[in-house]
Amino acid sequence: MSEQTEESVRAEVRAWLEANWNAGLDLLQWRNILADSGWGMPAWPKQWYGKGLSAVLGAAAESEFRKIGAIGVARSGVRMLAAATLFDHGSDFLKGKFLRRMLTGEDNWCQLFSEPGSGSDLAGAVTRADLKDGKWIVNGQKVWTTSAHHAQYGLLLARTDWNVPKHQGLSYFIIEIEQPGVTVQPLRQMNGHASFNQVFFTDAVIAPEYLVANLGDGWKVATTTLMHERRGAADGIAAGPGQGSKRAGKAYDQERIEITKTMEPYKWYPQRAGRVDLVIERARAAGKNTDPVVRQEMAKLLTMFNAAKWTARRARASQQMGRPQGPEGSLGKLVGSHVARASANVHTLINDADAMLSGEDSPMNGVIAEILISTPAASIAGGTDEIQRNIIAERVLGMPKEPMTGMDKPFKDVPKNTVS
Amino acid sequence: MSEQTEESVRAEVRAWLEANWNAGLDLLQWRNILADSGWGMPAWPKQWYGKGLSAVLGAAAESEFRKIGAIGVARSGVRMLAAATLFDHGSDFLKGKFLRRMLTGEDNWCQLFSEPGSGSDLAGAVTRADLKDGKWIVNGQKVWTTSAHHAQYGLLLARTDWNVPKHQGLSYFIIEIEQPGVTVQPLRQMNGHASFNQVFFTDAVIAPEYLVANLGDGWKVATTTLMHERRGAADGIAAGPGQGSKRAGKAYDQERIEITKTMEPYKWYPQRAGRVDLVIERARAAGKNTDPVVRQEMAKLLTMFNAAKWTARRARASQQMGRPQGPEGSLGKLVGSHVARASANVHTLINDADAMLSGEDSPMNGVIAEILISTPAASIAGGTDEIQRNIIAERVLGMPKEPMTGMDKPFKDVPKNTVS
């Protein structure tokens, strides 16, 4: 066992799948088998539904699943971040209570960090948790929560001490969403979609054992969650589901339903990114591909788009070669929003008068219109361009932070937003 | 006398010029007549070479000079700022000593505020003046001084107290340039011109009576000088000379020499501004006027250029109507640098390969080349774009200043540039 090679692992997985995988199984039943076997999360520790394999060997094992199209454990949404956070900071009680049902897909999770009054300044959260007769009572509001309306549990950042500086007064909880004190409402965007929720807490209750790490450790724990989120984002679809196969079988049918549900909030994301892929085809269709001015703008856009793509490839390549991360890894988010903006402009140039139309009346049955009113989100969601520039300047270029005032004040004395 | 109308003033001036003006006079002789008569600076007080007229009546009087092309007093360079500053803060001794020779042109003046270590942060000056046996001893370096090599006197901002916050430790002096302790060197720019000087002080001496206002008032006095400078800049050529006429006569000949000398540092300024006036003509000459992409860029440039011009006209119009100054008045400097940059790009597009050439080998005998290597100054000289944006945000839009650290520290304890 200690002497495992990639080949031995692959062989073992193939044999195990040979013996156990059956598309006719009920999805939940199959995932319980996976959890018991440890093959669902081979890189997790043995005592927690895993095989204790290295990341590399774990990836090898998972690739054997993909080869034959065997379904894996549930990975979508926030559950993997929740799990990673629990492994870093959670008690065995919490791991025991939650990990398994994450993998089986019985529980869905959401993240409750952002607030109307604290967007870029997450640590400025004012949602409060107060201990009353042995229970935590939560009041406040969170926002930009994805799929809270499907979630059973949430990762909550709340303020438990107002007399210490802002980063020190936060605590990290797991909260049950399905309780009277929690109200989940959709948050509609300017493009008509509602990809996010607002979550309101009125005397919502948390059992004391659902505190993660120690009282006042909230910022530290939230930082690890965010760190895992960035990593996940970095290696792309890691957190996303296994992309619906066309295969037949009860398990596949059930997985397809699950995927549709989890992907629903994301269906406009390609438009948010500007749909560079449509530019040449639309230009030809509209007869604008011969316009020298439009050609210049298309060329600028496609150049930036390709350069950005290749920059990401460079980052991955040097990572794979085990080199220290260069600057090229941190630019994607910012460049992506430049690309989205430029693409929306080019689509406007190309579609001209038709750019005024939407729905069935607009080109590609509304897709073009959706690009034009979705791209503004690219420079905001997941950290504004301005925050990205701060990060690049400070973390990549090592430039000094701005002198911050009142970091040592008790949070109650720090000026904050009264309304959102 | 108290009941003067514009017409009575104009009549009086015409009569006086009729009796006194003669192009055959020696320029110095004529200007002494002007100084004695008060018609050289009609808006100055009577006891100081003026007529004590209102600004409006003074302007009327001066326009009579222009009508017949009579030469006025010397106005070029910094002298008018020096005079205005002396009227605001100078002792009668100083006015008596300097004002007359400013008007006759016998003395030229320069401004000694900026330092290598303090550009945007003028109040951070470290040139020091120390009182030794009843004289001020100056050591340090000033830079970006125009025409110091022709100047007899300078307006000097120097630090006389290092133990108080930076704005409180400055004093304002008049310093004789022609003395052993002062060395004037030309400062060559990337375009080959040397419009400015560096001025070095090594134990340069200032008589105590040459202190303007009180010790420690330096920043207050410098601010008035800068305020007059901005005004001057606002109504354009106010500080510039009377634009060499073609007329014959000894006085004219001498004035032409004076003008050539004073205008020398400014001869590349039109190129710095981008020479928008040449764009269409150059495009036609290079056959690029039919290129749709070049046409777009020309149209963008000419639109910005005209909108900027009309914005300035709006500001002047509402000023003339006595309305409170609107935002449009404060944008010219920043827009000017956008125009210059855009124009350099358009000239590059138009001249293509020829944009690599300079001197006789380049289009318009080097003018195009000079545009390409002079426009970068437009976004720096007289306040960088960044400083302009701060000014617009704070003074026009009323946005809060950034929290400044250590404004109350003794200047000696404030971090500063060791080298330039």
Next chain:
Amino acid sequence: MFPANGKIKPETRQGWDSTMKFSFSNEQEQFRTILRRFLAEKSPTTEIRRLMATDAGWERETWQKLNADLGLSAVHIPEAYGGQGFGFVELGIVMEEMGRALLCGPYFSSVVLAANAILNAGTEDQKQALLPGIAAGETVAALAFTEQNGRWDSSGVTLAAEPAGGGYLLNGVKSFVLDGHTADLIVVLGRAPGTADDAGLSFFTVRSDAKGLERRLLKSVDTTRKLAMLTFKSVQAELLGEAGAGAAPFSRTLDQAAVCLANEMVGGADRLRQASLDYVMMRMQFGRPIASFQAIKHKCADMLVEVELAKSAAYYAAEAAAEAAADLPAIASMAKACAADAFMQTARETIQLHGGIGFTWDNDTHLWFKRAKSSEVFLGTPKYHRELLMQRWNV
């Protein structure tokens, strides 16, 4: 008054340029102040959101009340035709304030497009007959000139107009018609079969209930300003003005419309700029108003520059229209391009400065953002007008 072709060298502009006032009179400023207060009250965003959700996009009662109170539809229409007899400078003020308030009403379609077409093309009798109703706000008219090819000039006009009995029969399809589905009177641009471009163009008038006329609301990005597609199947129409002489009045109408749209756009842009400033002054992050962050300050400064430059171009163009200046065509294109870029840029930055909130439906920014997007292309993109500018300056 208008030169046969609007062509004129930029150099020669300087002459009459000097006759420009570059400022509004005190009376004009007063008019603006009253109007701004009035529209702020009549067109709060709750009202905008209510009307934009309807198919019509406006309501006759509110519209007529609006005209009864201030006679807005009459502002630039000559007194001889029931108007107030002001000029394009005053009309520009109305446009700017309507753009600021995002008023939902058929003003641009009826007063700017249709009325000017009638003024430019119609006979004396027709002006007498048609304009008073528009000026009073009782008749709502629309101008149908663009077709599905989306071209903004005469080259796009294919609708066939053939003489029949006393009048004409129209066959064809018009699209992107502002308020075309709700107007009482449709002014239509058609051409004699076999003609092309500027030749053979004529204006016609059609009543909205005319037989063979089908009107369909188009789904649009900016729901505060409705677009319609009009299908003409042998529709009886009356000639407006002189047969085959439509080209000159048409391009004149387009120039005037571009000037009006430019002024409307700077109004919208200025509203957003102010809203952004108000928001960043009150929004706290990291224990200080975000307005104290240099990146935010510089963005707001740049927005001010954009908007003020665009205002200068729009105001200048309004004066040029008022004076029927020789190079109005060039100036109109310049103002349209300049204001469209400034409005779009300001709208983008306003969302950005609001952060996530700015992208939500409940925040009002998107109402103006969508107006900016549709105004950017309506009457031709900035690119289109920059090319026109070069042509009109004979570059």
Next chain:
Amino acid sequence: MFPANGKIKPETRQGWDSTMKFSFSNEQEQFRTILRRFLAEKSPTTEIRRLMATDAGWERETWQKLNADLGLSAVHIPEAYGGQGFGFVELGIVMEEMGRALLCGPYFSSVVLAANAILNAGTEDQKQALLPGIAAGETVAALAFTEQNGRWDSSGVTLAAEPAGGGYLLNGVKSFVLDGHTADLIVVLGRAPGTADDAGLSFFTVRSDAKGLERRLLKSVDTTRKLAMLTFKSVQAELLGEAGAGAAPFSRTLDQAAVCLANEMVGGADRLRQASLDYVMMRMQFGRPIASFQAIKHKCADMLVEVELAKSAAYYAAEAAAEAAADLPAIASMAKACAADAFMQTARETIQLHGGIGFTWDNDTHLWFKRAKSSEVFLGTPKYHRELLMQRWNV
């Protein structure tokens, strides 16, 4: 290896795109490190300023020493012709580091332009005869293709080449010839009288002392890279390669040169970006390093983005050239346009971040600023290459 025409659909690129490495090997990184140290030592700005003030712009002794030490001129020339036999990726590294160091030497003219023209057009014997000298740095060659019309493709070539005796007689004028006034060997692009564009093009070689050849240094913005005008009056020349078949090797040479220039430009841009960062970290204003001001931080972040994207395009293009990839022509144009914009933008911002100091002669920024300006147009402006990109992708 090269397709008859470089045309290929962007979609189909993805295939071989996946064979790209997107990283330099450890050996290549070592080579870069050595080279950077070496050039920093050989080409301090004092040396650049000394040489740029001379008419020649470089010195033979220094140049030959440089080649003796590292054999830089031999890097990408095949071993069969006295080279080191590396490819365009290694050549790209040399270019980037030379751009960073702003080395004053005839590298681009001799090794990139002339040697590649000989490699692409020459016969086996001619390569044997001409390349070893260039690879050793003993022969300095120049490529004369552009003329006073300043066009960068075959359409601009008018120099007449007519057979005479064994060889050819050249008549015409070449301009913008890199190091044309100092090179020992001139490779000339001419055409058969009566032909146009790609037809009838041939390469020729001429010795610098040839009778009837006049060479004149041109005054240029960037004095670190000299340009010359060459006048040919019945100059005896030797045909290089096949008569009338010059078009394909010429466009191939231009693509390879564009890739090399792109890599040189990102080297210069990166040098300026780093210099800006160093300066703002050290420069104090208002009692704090200006690097702590958000406006400065964001500018530096944007500069990094510009430069890193341009690097990606330049590196990708170098690999495409190394693999003689089917759409090298498109990628070369993309890289040239992208790197030129990034270099110019970085140069402007570097002056801006330095403030007044950055505009002075004694500050080194202007040396790179002027290189950026001349590189922006040399081999064609970004606009020109963007249009080529669209053509080469059949858009």
